[in-house]
Amino acid sequence: MITTLEKVKEGLPAVVKQVHGGHKVRQRLGGLGIHVDDTLKVLRTAFLGGPVLIEIHGTEVGSVTAWLRKSKWK
Amino acid sequence: MRIALVDNELREKCSLQQRGWIQDHCLNFPGTTVDYVTSPVNLNGDSFTLVDLPGIYSVSTSEREEILARRYLIRERPDLVINILDASVLSRSLELTLELLELKIPLVICLNMIDEAAKKGVEIDVGHLSQDLGVPVIPTIAIRGQGVPELFHSALETAKSGNKGKIHYLSLDVERIVSELADLLGVATATRLGVPQRFLAIRLLEEDEEFEQAVREINPGIMSDLQRLRSMLSECHGRPSDMVVSSERHSLAMNLFEHVAKVKPQSAKPFREQIDKYLMHHYLGYAFLAGVLFFFFWIVFSLGKHIEEPILALFEHFAAYVGVHLSKESLLFTVVNGLFQGFSGGIGIVLPI
Numbered sequence: 109m110i111t112t113l114e115k116v117k118e119g120l121p122a123v124v125k126q127v128h129g130g131h132k133v134r135q136r137l138g139g140l141g142i143h144v145d146d147t148l149k150v151l152r153t154a155f156l157g158g159p160v161l162i163e164i165h166g167t168e169v170g171s172v173t174a175w176l177r178k179s180k181w182k
Numbered sequence: 183m184r185i186a187l188v189d190n191e192l193r194e195k196c197s198l199q200q201r202g203w204i205q206d207h208c209l210n211f212p213g214t215t216v217d218y219v220t221s222p223v224n225l226n227g228d229s230f231t232l233v234d235l236p237g238i239y240s241v242s243t244s245e246r247e248e249i250l251a252r253r254y255l256i257r258e259r260p261d262l263v264i265n266i267l268d269a270s271v272l273s274r275s276l277e278l279t280l281e282l283l284e285l286k287i288p289l290v291i292c293l294n295m296i297d298e299a300a301k302k303g304v305e306i307d308v309g310h311l312s313q314d315l316g317v318p319v320i321p322t323i324a325i326r327g328q329g330v331p332e333l334f335h336s337a338l339e340t341a342k343s344g345n346k347g348k349i350h351y352l353s354l355d356v357e358r359i360v361s362e363l364a365d366l367l368g369v370a371t372a373t374r375l376g377v378p379q380r381f382l383a384i385r386l387l388e389e390d391e392e393f394e395q396a397v398r399e400i401n402p403g404i405m406s407d408l409q410r411l412r413s414m415l416s417e418c419h420g421r422p423s424d425m426v427v428s429s430e431r432h433s434l435a436m437n438l439f440e441h442v443a444k445v446k447p448q449s450a451k452p453f454r455e456q457i458d459k460y461l462m463h464h465y466l467g468y469a470f471l472a473g474v475l476f477f478f479f480w481i482v483f484s485l486g487k488h489i490e491e492p493i494l495a496l497f498e499h500f501a502a503y504v505g506v507h508l509s510k511e512s513l514l515f516t517v518v519n520g521l522f523q524g525f526s527g528g529i530g531i532v533l534p535i
Contacts, residue, residue, distance in 0.1 A: 138432070143428060144429065154464065165274050166302065167274055
């Protein structure tokens with residue numbers, strides 16, 4: 109099932125399938141260690157639409173920015 | 183001699199500052215001045231200047247502070263770069279190292295927070311890593327000063343020998359396109375921009391705006407070839423050329439990590455994670471936040487009422503003393519009295535009864 113990051117349940121692993129955004133967004137995500145086909149785990153989401161905390165390659169990355177929430181994950 | 187410190191997270195360099203190796207360090211937080219900081223160092227008679235650059239995640243960037251760090255590395259060409267890696271997240275940190283190796287500047291790796299890596303169950307074969315990268319790798323726990331003198335001794339030796347490490351090549355099909363573009367660019371264009379040909383070719387395939395603009399001005403005829411090669415790469419891999427190069431580098435870093443490190447599964451969750459489970463809970467987190475705010479207000483109000491009165495009495499005593507010794511019509515009295523009233527008013531607000 110392909111969905112957006114904010115809909116992935118806490119504690120579940122997910123694979124990055126698609127990044128919605130231009131060159132700069134891809135560049136920034138790459139810098140944070142997030143690439144297409146990488147596996148990550150959603151650690152925390154906030155019910156009022158706050159930050160999404162993910163774990164990828166042993167690092168925790170938190171973000172409130174729209175592009176990370178709207179990217180597609182499997 | 184100038185030695186530049188490059189890392190991709192602030193906390194790694196902070197520990198060097200705490201140990202007094204750098205006088206000050208630059209911050210990447212929003213609103214802070216984006217600049218680099220220099221500190222003179224004398225180590226057993228060897229003098230050099232440490233240049234602390236803003237933290238960077240990648241050499242291909244559009245962020246202001248990261249561009250400043252990159253410009254320093256390219257235009258100022260330090261004698262050596264110390265790449266400070268967080269050993270606990272080595273796979274991610276290695277991507278920047280691979281980019282720095284492409285720049286062909288003498289390099290030393292500071293493998294910091296090696297104790298944190300051990301706590302996370304990550305065992306790193308330092309010798310193997312050094313062999314794979316072709317540069318000295320010094321494990322450190324900078325916050326305790328462990329390994330830091332060895333790091334700078336190694337840095338001075340490497341700067342003298344000029345060891346620039348090994349280049350790690352991408353997949354064959356990607357590398358062919360990189361080589362073709364590097365040949366088209368020629369030595370002259372790369373030399374004029376102060377970077378190696380391969381480095382420039384990779385930056386252009388990664389759609390780096392600054393380099394693209396510079397190459398367009400020097401050699402506008404190459405832009406059609408650049409577009410052709412980008413499209414070729416994109417069609418072969420089914421994703422934009424910048425993503426292809428970035429994924430290739432990521433894959434190289436992961437392979438390197440798997441070659442030099444072993445990760446032992448952890449039996450129990452770390453204490454911080456156990457606490458986070460409750461403090462950052464979906465709903466309970468807000469209750470904890472309210473609790474913490476309430477606690478701080480309670481501290482301010484309950485302790486404040488005991489502290490405020492004696493402090494205000496002290497200020498009144500001083501104000502009376504000044505009133506006796508200074509003429510009430512003098513400028514000095516107005517200034518001093520104003521200061522006392524200002525301070526006591528401030529305390530009255532901060533420590534309310």
